[in-house]
Amino acid sequence: MHCLIAPAGASPQPAWMHPLDALLARAAELPPCAPDPLDLHTPAERWLGRLHGLPDSAALPLAAWRLQDRSRPWAFVSPLHLRVQATQVSALPQSLLALTDAESRALFDALAPLFPADEGWEWQWLSPLTWAASHAELDGLALASLERAVDRPVTPWLPQERRIRRWTNEAQMLWHTHPVNAARELAVNSIWWWGAGRFAGEPPTQLQQPLDEAQAAEAMASLQRGDVLALAGERQVRSFQLGGRPWWKLGRGLRAADVLGSL
Numbered sequence: 674m675h676c677l678i679a680p681a682g683a684s685p686q687p688a689w690m691h692p693l694d695a696l697l698a699r700a701a702e703l704p705p706c707a708p709d710p711l712d713l714h715t716p717a718e719r720w721l722g723r724l725h726g727l728p729d730s731a732a733l734p735l736a737a738w739r740l741q742d743r744s745r746p747w748a749f750v751s752p753l754h755l756r757v758q759a760t761q762v763s764a765l766p767q768s769l770l771a772l773t774d775a776e777s778r779a780l781f782d783a784l785a786p787l788f789p790a791d792e793g794w795e796w797q798w799l800s801p802l803t804w805a806a807s808h809a810e811l812d813g814l815a816l817a818s819l820e821r822a823v824d825r826p827v828t829p830w831l832p833q834e835r836r837i838r839r840w841t842n843e844a845q846m847l848w849h850t851h852p853v854n855a856a857r858e859l860a861v862n863s864i865w866w867w868g869a870g871r872f873a874g875e876p877p878t879q880l881q882q883p884l885d886e887a888q889a890a891e892a893m894a895s896l897q898r899g900d901v902l903a904l905a906g907e908r909q910v911r912s913f914q915l916g917g918r919p920w921w922k923l924g925r926g927l928r929a930a931d932v933l934g935s936l
Contacts, residue, residue: 674900675724676881678889679717680933689890693929696893696902700913707909713817717905725874732815735868736805738876746812748869750804751819752780755863761826767802770861776853777801780861783851787843810836814869822865837866906936
């Protein structure tokens with residue numbers, strides 16, 4: 674069993690802090706995953722890539738993994754708001770959109786004429802803030818993950834492929850006068866393509882990725898000796914094999930607060 678937890682956004686003293694201290698006291702630390710700060714993928718994604726057996730240089734097919742589709746290339750497409758300022762363009766956190774299901778589906782459906790099925794396109798609405806698109810031209814693209822671009826200037830993370838920029842511009846123009854945006858204070862004025870490619874590597878047999886504090890506490894409680902717990906932050910992922918610390922080192926276990934502070 675592998676369990677990947679990203680503590681970003683957790684409360685200062687999450688409910689799982691004490692259980693984490695207990696787990697770390699008997700855990701052996703594994704080599705960290707600390708990719709270059711300019712890597713197109715986050716440390717958590719890069720750690721997942723290693724778990725799938727892919728090299729750190731690979732573009733990770735995150736969408737195909739999520740959909741478990743080995744037959745064709747996929748990419749995530751995420752609606753967002755780009756704030757244009759005098760000297761830079763930044764992507765606001767998606768949570769600020771407060772996008773309802775109805776608004777999201779209306780914007781999603783509006784894209785259909787731009788990406789017709791008879792030209793090889795297939796789309797899936799996954800959630801208000803995450804959609805997926807499939808097309809042969811999405812294979813082999815190196816695209817920056819959404820988390821790399823959000824809440825910071827987007828220029829270093831913009832796609833180099835002209836077709837991605839063209840598709841994005843077409844969506845921006847289509848939504849500019851869309852009734853959903855006309856009724857909103859904060860417009861949904863762009864999309865972000867990420868996690869593209871054809872399914873590659875072999876997924877782990879058991880992997881947990883808790884999405885909130887309650888799920889993280891539940892996942893930690895289910896871990897057993899030999900399982901691997903990975904903690905992901907913006908700089909690195911530190912992972913630990915539970916029960917792997919030699920008995921003569923048990924008194925020198927790592928502290929949860931120190932580990933979390935290093936991520």
